[in-house]
Amino acid sequence: MTATISPEVLVHQLFGAFLLPPLLFILPVLLGLLLRRRAPAIATSLVCLGLLLAYLLSIPRTAMWLNAGLERYPVASMAQLQQQQAIVVLGGGKKPAPEYDRNEPSADTQTRLRYAAFLARHTHLPLLVTGGSPYGGEPEGEVMARTLQQDYGLPVRWVEMQSITTLENARYSALMLKQAGISRIVLVSQGWHLRRALPFFQAQGLHVLPAPTGFVRYDGAGLAWYLPTGRAMQECHSALREWLGIFFYSVQGWLHGRTTQPD
Template structure:
């Protein structure tokens, strides 16, 4: 099964590209070059600001701080999970893997699925995998289901493969769970994503136990947190993107009133 890129996701990606790094610090750099002859002082100020922003956005301490605002839910207690009726796992991307001649899970999705399998084995709860193909190709939930069977020896109860957004994940998952009499779920996704995901599922009339994974943590401390790292750039970008998503849905909800 294949599909084309979702138009909604395309516009989200384009908006993110314009508002988030690296464009957010490349733009003042381009403006600095444009100003260097006519307004040299302004050009130097923009250049310094661009370099400072690039440095700040590549620091582990920045990644920890930004993601800390998002990671509001603590790790789930196993007893809380066992008191629910199903484990719902949100997808977070896939990628082509030529060595397998197939699609495999992104690092985020793989981490979520591993944690969900760990919970399922300790509670005996059924699994719902949710994720479509927002960028086209094979639905992410199908890649998750294949990985769950082949790598963990577990079979999902439900596979929802039509969603393009987190809001879709909640709506379409609820349409599968409610006819089965499931009203209390454990929700598995990235710690930074949980703050946005939980309200979507509760709005569908589901009781949610948050089971976050992938917390933003670094080995070392002190000066090491002020040394730029490629990983920190990626984690800062994801935090800013998630904060932008929260702002988008807040404005959307306000307008819809």
């Protein structure tokens, strides 16, 4: 397959680039430098704003704060899991792995697959993986299915490979599930992702039990939470991107603010 990015994904990437780190704090600094002679006071304020944003969006305390409002669903209990009919795992990206001479799941996808494998072994529910090729090349669903089969020894009953967005994950997965008579599912993804993803699957007429994983947590406390780290910056970026997605789909009427967890 040729590596051709989807036009829809490209638009989202370009739009997000100007509203998310690192451009979110680089642009005020650059603008401040350009204005340093014409408007010194404004220029100083912009540079200070950019530096402040750079600091705040790179510390664990901010990462946990931004994700707290996204991680609304608790860990699913075994009693709840046993009432469902299938496990659906959302794709979260893939990456070239030259040491294996193939594509491998991204860190987010690997976290989801590991938890899905854990749940599948304890419930014996069939697995559905969903993810297309938003950036071209091999579909994420194919990579996910291969990983579950080869690394975890688990068969995958359904592999959805057309979707390029979370909304399409829900649409195409629901078609497969309904053809098999499945209406009650366990939905596996990061805790910060399920707030947006779960309503999409509910809108397809599915009864959804959220199964969050990959919670944003840090060891230690105190000063350690206020020291900048690359991991915290990445988690702040993911959270802000998710809040933007929630805003975008809320304006379109897709997200209706359900907060209760299924029985």
